[in-house]
Amino acid sequence: MAEYAASGETPEVLFWVGCAGSFDQRAQKVTKAFATILDKVGIKFAILGKEEMCTGDPARRAGNEFLFQMMAYNNIHTLNGYGIKKVVTICPHCFNIFKNEYPALGGNYEVMHHTTFLQQLINDGRVRIKEGGAFKGKKITYHDSCYLGRGNNIYDAPREVLAALDIELVEMKRCRSNGMCCGAGGAQMFKEEEAGTTRVNFERANQAMETGASIVAVNCPFCTTMLTDGIKNKEKEDSVAVMDIAEMVVASLA
Amino acid sequence: MHIIQQLLFILCSGIAVFFFAKKVAEIRRNINLGRDEDITDNPSARWKNMILLALGQKKMFKRPVAAFLHLAVYAGFIIINLEILEIFLDGILGKHRLFAPMLGNLYPFLIGFFEVLAVLVLTACVIFLIRRNILKLRRLNMPELNGWPKSDANIILTTEIILMGLFLTMNTIDLVLQSRGVEHYTQTASFWITGNFTWLYSNLSTATLIGIERTCWWLHILGIFLFLNYLPFSKHLHIILAFPNAYYGKLIPQGEIKNMPDIQNEVLYMMEPDKAPPATDAQPEHHRFGAKDIQDLSWKNLLDAYSCTECGRCTAVCPANMTGKKLSPRKIMMDTRDRMEEVGKNIDVNKTFQDDGKSLLNDYITTEELRACTTCQACVEACPVSIDPLSIITQLRRNLVMEDSNAPQEWNMMFGNIENNMAPWKFSPDDRDKWVEELAG
Structure with a gap:
């Protein structure tokens, strides 16, 4: 972003990568996939790079409002400093913070989750999917992340992207507004689970595997980790893959 | 006769x-023992919710x-x-x-x-x-x-x-x-x-x-x-309170957590001291961060508790509860009502509330329950009469962390990482855009 600012240009959109997308090896692949799509389509996008910081989501949900406010202050300062208007992110938690929680703190941006962004690119004909792509006719299930689904009522955009890939969508019994959490939200990602009979991600991964799908399509870096672990627990990682929708799109570009 | x-x-x-x-x-x-909260916005959407949810029982049909x-x-x-x-x-x-x-x-x-x-x-x-x-x-x-x-x-x-x-x-x-x-x-x-x-x-x-x-x-x-x-x-009692409760239900997206303006201002004054109001001798009103007892919760949280008919739709979809954790959103509501009744009796006897050495947090709801929540909002979505157990959970969590510094070790590490490395994991902020080189290379 600093380079755009220095040259006096304005990018079409700011790509908010998020901490997982930046540092987590698995999520980096999604970041790269999405960046590749943007490049290929010729969208002028910027990233904050080293200036990006955690939105403060896990701190706020764990109860540490002070830390959240510090992070929010710094991020909003940076974004407003660059005059950012439009943000796209590959993380539903960042998306929710931008859409619902930064406005009260003076951070007003048009924010989109990457699945909605991709759906629009496909609808506008800017992203073209090749005929008979890698996923055509494949049995695929889709896991609604809590903060995209229930949190913000986005159920259809990701499904429309999947439909464009010509897959056979098999829904889990718990889907859409009744979808079950992967177990990572509310800062659970960063701690051990409390004592119980099983882990949340094991339970959800089992539900996904029961559909007989060979791919679990996801939209969140934390869901990706949790469901992958759940599938590994059943030693099904060779037959069931967890893929972000951006990864599926990048592999199907015409 | x-x-x-x-x-x-x-x-x-x-x-x-x-x-x-x-x-x-x-x-x-x-x-009314609860905190004041202004819920008068958008009456037409609220009437609609009351008619659909309470009168029309829309969510029951799940x-x-x-x-x-x-x-x-x-x-x-x-x-x-x-x-x-x-x-x-x-x-x-x-x-x-x-x-x-x-x-x-x-x-x-x-x-x-x-x-x-x-x-x-x-x-x-x-x-x-x-x-x-x-x-x-x-x-x-x-x-x-x-x-x-x-x-x-x-x-x-x-x-x-x-x-x-x-x-x-x-x-x-x-x-x-x-x-x-x-x-x-x-x-x-x-x-x-x-x-x-x-x-x-x-x-x-x-x-x-x-x-x-x-x-x-x-x-x-x-x-x-x-x-x-x-x-x-x-x-x-839900046959009566379902109606006002649906009317006053949350209209904002379920994923949104209420802001805490006092902490927002504290951070602002710290970052930009010139914006801070001049110091006065007046003692600021005692005010808890988050909620420890029912008086710290909003009146809507308390109305929620009285409206709950313990049907357990929330608990049935709670991922923590389904996997054997102690958390049950229904129990959160039942505990809130029980504690409210206890405080009410205390007031009946003593005219004003006399400290009984108890609180909703710890004596009714334990940290173990609170910690297990993934904030997935399934409980909020499931409730036929717009009860929001998650709101109580996050307010109690705020109190645990900000007043008692009570967080699991891993969370403290996560907080430390965010503060020092600007990410919840211990990575160098300099590596944040390393993927760009990898992609280019």
Whole structure:
């Protein structure tokens, strides 16, 4: 972003990568996939790079409002400093913070989750999917992340992207507004689970595997980790893959 | 004879209404113990929610079997109330079947319709009892329901069965007495259901029948008065509070957590000291971060607690609960109500609340429960009457972390990482855009 600012240009959109997308090896692949799509389509996008910081989501949900406010202050300062208007992110938690929680703190941006962004690119004909792509006719299930689904009522955009890939969508019994959490939200990602009979991600991964799908399509870096672990627990990682929708799109570009 | 019955009736209704009103005032006071929260925005959306969710029971239909049975009881309850109006006026005026001459042919049709509803209510309540006590549905047999909550549910169902039984018996005997031309029993056409059962009583003498009919009449109306006064002590209060609760339900996206402006300002003054108001000697009002007890919660959280009928739809979809953790959103609501009642009794005795060394946090809801929440909002989505257990959970979590510095070690590490490395993991901020090089290379 600093380079755009220095040259006096304005990018079409700011790509908010998020901490997982930046540092987590698995999520980096999604970041790269999405960046590749943007490049290929010729969208002028910027990233904050080293200036990006955690939105403060896990701190706020764990109860540490002070830390959240510090992070929010710094991020909003940076974004407003660059005059950012439009943000796209590959993380539903960042998306929710931008859409619902930064406005009260003076951070007003048009924010989109990457699945909605991709759906629009496909609808506008800017992203073209090749005929008979890698996923055509494949049995695929889709896991609604809590903060995209229930949190913000986005159920259809990701499904429309999947439909464009010509897959056979098999829904889990718990889907859409009744979808079950992967177990990572509310800062659970960063701690051990409390004592119980099983882990949340094991339970959800089992539900996904029961559909007989060979791919679990996801939209969140934390869901990706949790469901992958759940599938590994059943030693099904060779037959069931967890893929972000951006990864599926990048592999199907015409 | 009639005049004594009338006076007695007026006395009974007066007592019933007095005690009910007293308890309602107490509940109102308890709800107002909560923090003030302005929920007056967007009335049209709120009315719509009330009509769809409370009146229309939209969310109940996520579970069709329970929804249909519930609808039968609910419709029965509301519509049969029209008949109660007649019974009530009968009690005061001593005029039996007051509406019959006015409504003409419509009257037996209406009563017949009420009777069909009464049978539906009765059947549904029997099925509900079976589901609870014989089939032992999981969500209706969880540990937090042991003791009073289970008895409460069975008392409600049994009472409704008895009331409907009395109503039907009363009508059957009424028809027999009508056919014998007994004075006071206004002539009507036969009723749909009870008309088929008059043979049950045809052998009994008129005097006996009048005795039974009067007894049924009195038990039925006294039962209703008692039930009215039972409501405020019971989970069954939802039949009233579902309406305001749906009206005041959350309109903002479910994923949104309420801002804390005081902390926002504290950070602002720290970062930009020139914006801070000049220091004064005035002691700032004591104010807790997050919520420790019911007084720290919003009045809507407290209204939620009184509106909860412990159906457990929230707990049934809670990922933590499903995987054996201690957290149950329903228990969060039950604990909040129990603590509120306890604080209310404390105020009744001491005029103002005297510290009893207890609080909602720790004494009712444990850290283990709070920690297990994934903030997935499934409980909020599942509640048919717009109760938000998550709001209470996050407020209690704020108190744990900000006032007691009570967080698991891993969370403290995560906080430290965010503060020092601007990411929840221990990575160097310099590597944040390393993927760009990898992608280019």
